[in-house]
Amino acid sequence: MDLSKEDFNDTFQKSLNVAVIVKLEPDFSEGSVTYNPDGTLNRAETKNTLGPHSAVAVNAAFYAKVKYDARVAISTMGPPIAEMALQQAQLISSADELHLYSDRIFGGADTLATAEVLKTGVQKMQGKMDIVFSGHRASDGETGQTGPQTAWKLGFPFLGDVIDYEINLDTRSVKAKRLITLQGFYDIIEEVEAPLPVFITIHPSYRPLFKTVSERLAFEKYQKEAKKRSSNYKQYLKIFNSEQLGLADLSLVGLPGSPTIVYKVERIPKGKANRNAEVVDGTNSEALRNVVLKMQEARSRMVIR
Amino acid sequence: MTEGNYRHLYVVMEHEEGKLIPVSLEMLGEARRLMDKFNKTYSSEEKVVAIILGHNVRELCQDLIYYGADYVIYADSPELEYVRNLTYTKVISQIACDKDLAKKVSEKYSDQFKKPRYMFFAADSVGRHLSSTVLVELESGLASDINKLVVEDIEITHQHKTNGKPIKYEKILGMYRPDFSGFLWTLILCLDNKNPSIEREYHPQACSIIPGVFEPLENDTSRKGEIIEYHPKLEPQDLKVKILSRKIVKSAIDFSRYKVIVSFGRGIKESPEENIKLIEEFAKELDAAIGVSLPISKKPYSVSERRSSTYMISDRVIGTSGKKVAPLLYVAVGISGAMQHIAGIKESDVVVAINPDENAPIKDECDVFIKGRMEDVIPNLIEELRKQQPKIRA
Numbered sequence: 001m002d003l004s005k006e007d008f009n010d011t012f013q014k015s016l017n018v019a020v021i022v023k024l025e026p027d028f029s030e031g032s033v034t035y036n037p038d039g040t041l042n043r044a045e046t047k048n049t050l051g052p053h054s055a056v057a058v059n060a061a062f063y064a065k066v067k068y069d070a071r072v073a074i075s076t077m078g079p080p081i082a083e084m085a086l087q088q089a090q091l092i093s094s095a096d097e098l099h100l101y102s103d104r105i106f107g108g109a110d111t112l113a114t115a116e117v118l119k120t121g122v123q124k125m126q127g128k129m130d131i132v133f134s135g136h137r138a139s140d141g142e143t144g145q146t147g148p149q150t151a152w153k154l155g156f157p158f159l160g161d162v163i164d165y166e167i168n169l170d171t172r173s174v175k176a177k178r179l180i181t182l183q184g185f186y187d188i189i190e191e192v193e194a195p196l197p198v199f200i201t202i203h204p205s206y207r208p209l210f211k212t213v214s215e216r217l218a219f220e221k222y223q224k225e226a227k228k229r230s231s232n233y234k235q236y237l238k239i240f241n242s243e244q245l246g247l248a249d250l251s252l253v254g255l256p257g258s259p260t261i262v263y264k265v266e267r268i269p270k271g272k273a274n275r276n277a278e279v280v281d282g283t284n285s286e287a288l289r290n291v292v293l294k295m296q297e298a299r300s301r302m303v304i305r
Numbered sequence: 306m307t308e309g310n311y312r313h314l315y316v317v318m319e320h321e322e323g324k325l326i327p328v329s330l331e332m333l334g335e336a337r338r339l340m341d342k343f344n345k346t347y348s349s350e351e352k353v354v355a356i357i358l359g360h361n362v363r364e365l366c367q368d369l370i371y372y373g374a375d376y377v378i379y380a381d382s383p384e385l386e387y388v389r390n391l392t393y394t395k396v397i398s399q400i401a402c403d404k405d406l407a408k409k410v411s412e413k414y415s416d417q418f419k420k421p422r423y424m425f426f427a428a429d430s431v432g433r434h435l436s437s438t439v440l441v442e443l444e445s446g447l448a449s450d451i452n453k454l455v456v457e458d459i460e461i462t463h464q465h466k467t468n469g470k471p472i473k474y475e476k477i478l479g480m481y482r483p484d485f486s487g488f489l490w491t492l493i494l495c496l497d498n499k500n501p502s503i504e505r506e507y508h509p510q511a512c513s514i515i516p517g518v519f520e521p522l523e524n525d526t527s528r529k530g531e532i533i534e535y536h537p538k539l540e541p542q543d544l545k546v547k548i549l550s551r552k553i554v555k556s557a558i559d560f561s562r563y564k565v566i567v568s569f570g571r572g573i574k575e576s577p578e579e580n581i582k583l584i585e586e587f588a589k590e591l592d593a594a595i596g597v598s599l600p601i602s603k604k605p606y607s608v609s610e611r612r613s614s615t616y617m618i619s620d621r622v623i624g625t626s627g628k629k630v631a632p633l634l635y636v637a638v639g640i641s642g643a644m645q646h647i648a649g650i651k652e653s654d655v656v657v658a659i660n661p662d663e664n665a666p667i668k669d670e671c672d673v674f675i676k677g678r679m680e681d682v683i684p685n686l687i688e689e690l691r692k693q694q695p696k697i698r699a
Contacts, residue, residue, distance in 0.1 A: 028600075028603040028604065028605050029604060029605060029606070029607065033605060041484075041485075052603070052604070110446065111437070111447065112440070112441065112444075112445075112446060112447070115441065142449075142450070142485060143449040143450070144433050144434075144437070144449065145433075145436075145437040145447060145449055147437075148390070148434045148437035148438050148441075149437045149438065149440075149441045151438070152394065152437070152438040152441040152442065153441055157390070157391045157545060157546050158390045158391065158434060158438060159390075159546070160390065160430065160433075160434045161430050175549070179430070180430045180431065181429065181430050182319070182321055182326050182429055182430065182431065183326055183327050183328050183427075183429060183516035183517065184326065184327050185321050185322070185326070186553045186554065186555055186556070187553070187554045187555070187556055188321075188551055188552065188553055188554070189551070189552045189554050190387070190548060190550070190551045190552075191548070191549040191550045191551075192389075192546055192547060192548050192549060193546070193547045193549055194545060194546040194547070195545055204618075204619060205620075251503045251505070255464070255465040256465055256498060256500075256503040256505075258446070259445050259446025259447075259495045259496070259507035260446035260447070260448060260493050260494065260495045260496075261463060261466065261493070261494055261496060262491050262492070262493060263459075263461075263479075263492045263493065263494045264491075264492045265484075265489055265490070265491050265492070266489070266490050266492065267488060267489060267490070268483060268487070268488055268489065268490050268644055270666055270669070272669075273669035273670070274647075274651060274669065274670055275656060275669065275670055275671055275672050276672075277658070277668050277669070277671050277672060277673060277674040278672065278673050278674070279663065279668075279674045279676055280673060280674065280675045280676065281676060281677070282659070282661075282675045282676050282677020282678070282681060282682040282685075283677060283681065285685055285689075288675070288682070288685050288686060288689055289689050291657065291673055291675060291686070292686060292689040292690055292693055293693065294655070294657075294673065295565075295591070295634055295636075295655070295657060295690075296690075296693060298633050298634040298654060298655040299564050299565050299591065299592075299633050299634045301633055301654070
């Protein structure tokens with residue numbers, strides 16, 4: 001084992017509270033997803049699931065449970081069926097507490113109004129949070145705004161696109177690696193350090209790694225526990241409406257608290273043709289031979305850019 | 306709201322290694338076009354204001370004027386050398402609410418100034434987060450990943466915003482966001498609540514802009530403007546995130562090293578595993594990199610773990626939500642040709658599409674359209690490539 005006995009005890013005597021904000025999203029996998037004839041998503045027919053980026057964030061929380069024996073809380077805002085996402089997240093993380101914020105008045109919220117509810121919910125969790133995780137972005141809305149907005153409302157420093165993190169329980173600080181992608185530049189891996197509490201959004205490429213024997217033992221223990229817990233998830237679930245959340249100002253949530261509206265949805269008009277295509281019959285081998293000649297010519301061209 | 310509360314268009318610049326990120330100049334170009342029209346239609350007193358933070362950034366400021374800014378507000382400090390969300394959010398928010406700065410930009414109404422009228426950020430790994438946190442601090446709305454903008458007066462009837470009554474909103478920024486399919490535009494507006502029971506002002510109207518969409522202006526050295534320095538007020542707690550190191554990494558998939566790119570989309574759906582295998586073989590014959598369309602990165606089909614983790618990933622996405630490419634030959638297999646994808650391939654020399662549907666938009670964006678199913682067409686192409694190969698080598 002990597003840890004000495006003293007270190008081991010020391011580590012496990014220090015508590016860490018982590019939370020994950022997740023989202024129930026359309027399931028884009030084949031068999032679950034249905035598209036309209038025009039290529040757009042058919043929301044009514046499409047099944048729902050824990051969003052894939054949410055799942056990655058839950059994995060990051062599970063890492064904290066295995067490695068630092070963290071207490072894990074998961075929360076989501078949505079209609080009653082969103083508890084499905086919480087159950088799925090508990091199966092990944094063996095979460096100790098599940099929160100669903102559900103109220104008609106939360107409906108139609110944009111990211112600012114959603115962040116207000118999530119912030120209030122995180123503050124109602126058992127214990128003071130040390131890290132709050134969220135996914136990179138939702139696969140349906142794709143704004144990526146709710147995480148950082150919740151962070152700012154909580155007053156937690158925001159670390160985005162995190163691909164790896166370690167906690168130091170003695171100094172109560174986190175070291176994290178972030179992946180920064182900028183147009184026309186090489187990617188950058190930035191290592192940062194910040195005192196807890198922090199808010200972290202996890203990059204999709206994140207994979208937790210359990211190196212030591214004790215970590216692997218803990219991993220197996222919690223995985224078993226996760227199965228047991230999630231089959232009995234309602235026991236861990238708390239559902240809050242606006243009143244139970246104790247929202248101070250109802251005009252900050254739902255439609256009144258949303259600065260933005262979707263005014264309309266329209267088809268993107270087809271642009272004018274940029275190229276003039278030669279149409280080739282795919283069953284005509286003579287024609288395909290000419291296409292291949294053209295392809296060979298194109299790729300062997302010398303160019304100075 | 307009085308006329309002077311919310312004024313000007315503030316644009317947040319990004320730079321790296323002493324160079325502006327291209328999207329910064331693209332945003333300035335679009336800001337200039339919008340405000341030229343605004344200046345003609347409404348008032349000539351409102352300006353394009355570029356904000357730039359960093360260390361030793363003064364030398365970048367003049368260029369921002371040549372590229373369309375009327376004013377540049379810069380903050381220079383070693384503490385601002387690299388973007389830290391916490392520190393940058395504080396400073397940008399201070400600049401956005403600063404009356405004295407607004408007064409330097411325009412005397413008129415400057416005593417009433419509260420916040421900018423409009424604000425632009427880049428939709429990349431810096432601007433996406435900054436826009437989110439700054440707009441919480443400024444308590445207003447944000448639309449992300451925008452690729453079309455207009456300013457106009459709109460009569461709105463909305464259950465909450467106007468209590469169901471028609472109200473005319475002036476100088477509204479129409480922010481168009483393509484959905485993931487690339488075929489629909491969502492028009493997002495950021496509107497004050499004019500419903501008496503929930504009255505609230507929501508300004509600035511802000512958005513993040515997709516890199517590579519808007520054209521920058523020509524660098525025009527005759528353009529005049531003013532550069533203003535801002536001294537940020539930073540407390541120790543604004544600096545508590547420390548950057549320990551920064552390393553440049555080359556992307557795992559570097560399309561620029563390849564002369565040929567073959568990419569695939571939802572057209573693989575009939576037998577995903579076999580079709581990807583076919584595409585792998587085809588790409589090998591052409592010595593090509595393999596790209597995908599955005600929907601593929603959402604892992605819509607179950608294939609082997611290896612193929613899923615190799616191909617159904619955002620790193621391989623070509624288009625405005627992924628990478629822009631410019632190969633000598635681009636082959637689009639089973640890709641319908643959503644606008645976002647097209648924007649990523651338009652610099653390619655020769656584009657060949659393989660698609661059974663002649664009405665697919667890709668037909669207008671390729672040089673050769675092979676009408677047919679990939680399952681039938683690609684094996685023939687592979688065979689033909691193998692036949693022709695020796696001749697080319699000789």
